[in-house]
Amino acid sequence: MLDSSNLRDELSSVIKAIHARGWASGTGGNFSAVLQQHPLKLLMAPSGVDKGLVQPQDLIEVNAQGEVLTSYGCASAETPIHLAIATHAQAGAILHTHSVFSTLISAHLYPRDRVTFTGYEMLKGLAGITTHEAIATIPILANSQDMVELAYNLTPLLPQASHGILLAGHGLYAWGDTLFAAKRHLEILEFLLELNYRQLVLTPH
Template sequence: MPNSTDLRESLCAVIHDIHAKGWAPGTGGNFSLVQQSQPPNLLMSPSGVDKGQVRSHDLIEIDAQGKVIAGTGKASAETGLHLAIVQATGAGAVLHTHSVFNTLLSRYFEAQGKIAIAGYEMLKGLRGVTTHDTTVELPVFSNHQDITDLAQQISPHLPSAPHGFLLAGHGLYAWGSTLFEAKRHLEVWEFLLEITYRALALSTSPLSNS
């Protein structure tokens, strides 16, 4: 079992990698790692800081009510969504990004409530998907500022979600049973969303098998 220092260093390394990819600009994004399942205890990035500069001592600990119980940083306004995901799915880590492609597509597909993606080999990077010859639907939820209400609306859909969802005009949430798996799912979805955007820009179907 990794100790607290190892967990902190691992989460910081993932946050720095995500920031380097341009997926957490302008202090955006929030990232959490479960230290204890019941009652929930999350190790989390603080709000309002440059994610490329976060160090292990900057991370905060969050309890089941979303309160900071260790550390001096401020909890993200979206902490409730991290807790909802962990409680509904048993996730061990949750990663939230604000990339250009996920944000644009979250608005474009908001009315449809989902993005259906089929035929790409990268789909097999999602746990439970064993072939490219399938369609996976990424949910898109409308965003609003009442996080408690938003979490209650989204929670019933989380167990069947493909390890991720979009908030319209906001960004992508991805999770996994471990930090490594959450990072893999995030990278898979970011790749597939960029592919979808570029396919639309080329006036071809994002559902194409070619």
């Protein structure tokens, strides 16, 4: 089990950095880090709070059934998705943003089932990729208000995903073995999604 106090400080800092970039405005987005795998326990941002104001002591602990173990705070409705990614992708942290570019691109491309990227040096920041010639794949899944169903539907897509998945018109989930790997993957995927948008703007119709 990871040191809870250190992880609280680190996750709180990452959440504030993401909010500062405009990727989780208002109370949007949700963020978690794995405290322990067996039995699974997550440290999460509470639901319904301004992510720019989250303090280490505000973070809640959630078990594998999505139950809040702390005496305060409510778990996000999207907790089942975090649990699915932590379990089936063996992720150490999961970061979910509602950025402009992830929302626009996912809505624009759906019902295509994926967006792919190749030819960019930034791809090498994704774990497992060593050349700009690699192809990174981000699945696109239909959005739903049934988070249990969404978690079920995204699980078989995880093996093909390059550390991220898009919900159409909703946003991006990114993950990594550690919190800082997840943050790196999030930043790279957001960069690539912005590139995709700008290419669409620049390409004559």
